[in-house]
Amino acid sequence: xxxxxxxxxxxxxxxxxxxxxxxxxxxxxxxxxxxxxxxxxxxxxxxxxxxxxxxxxxxxxxxxxxxxxxxxxxxxxxxxxxxxxxxxxxxxxxxxxxxxxxxxxxxxxxxxxxxxxxxxxxxxxxxxxxxxxxxxxxxxxxxxxxxxxxxxxxxxxxxxxxxxxxxxxxxx
Ligand SMILES: [Cu+2]
Numbered sequence: 307x308x309x310x311x312x313x314x315x316x317x318x319x320x321x322x323x324x325x326x327x328x329x330x331x332x333x334x335x336x337x338x339x340x341x342x343x344x345x346x347x348x349x350x351x352x353x354x355x356x357x358x359x360x361x362x363x364x365x366x367x368x369x370x371x372x373x374x375x376x377x378x379x380x381x382x383x384x385x386x387x388x389x390x391x392x393x394x395x396x397x398x399x400x401x402x403x404x405x406x407x408x409x410x411x412x413x414x415x416x417x418x419x420x421x422x423x424x425x426x427x428x429x430x431x432x433x434x435x436x437x438x439x440x441x442x443x444x445x446x447x448x449x450x451x452x453x454x455x456x457x458x459x460x461x462x463x464x465x466x467x468x469x470x471x472x473x474x475x476x477x478x
Pocket of ligand 1: 427428466470
């Protein structure tokens with residue numbers, strides 16, 4: 307394992323303007339540094355996003371997504387909003403939701419297969435951010451953390467079911 311410690315990176319905020327560089331982030335950085343000294347390198351390593359090379363010390367924004375099936379809709383993704391997921395306004399669940407992200411934000415996608423009707427496998431991908439889950443069986447889950455480091459509208463999809471797709475829009 308690479309012992310070389312890299313100091314904290316501002317990559318996650320590279321696209322942000324100054325006013326977004328809030329006290330909250332700095333406090334988060336200090337807190338993460340404290341946790342790091344307790345947990346050691348493994349604790350840090352887990353904060354490296356899939357499309358990054360250095361650890362990022364910030365709390366990710368969480369998006370919870372179910373992969374499921376119903377007779378009427380077929381296969382689909384369902385957002386599990388706890389209020390933090392834009393694109394499913396009002397905290398309700400939505401089918402193949404549209405996600406709106408801010409450039410530079412650290413995002414954790416939590417996918418769970420809850421396809422109790424067909425027990426098919428499912429996966430979740432966003433090519434541009436190197437997000438690729440495994441093929442998850444019924445009730446398996448996986449979390450992937452990435453940085454929304456490109457502006458534009460990108461597709462997320464399941465390779466097994468072409469109808470399971472939606473978009474992620476990253477705004478600068
Ligand atoms: Cu699928």
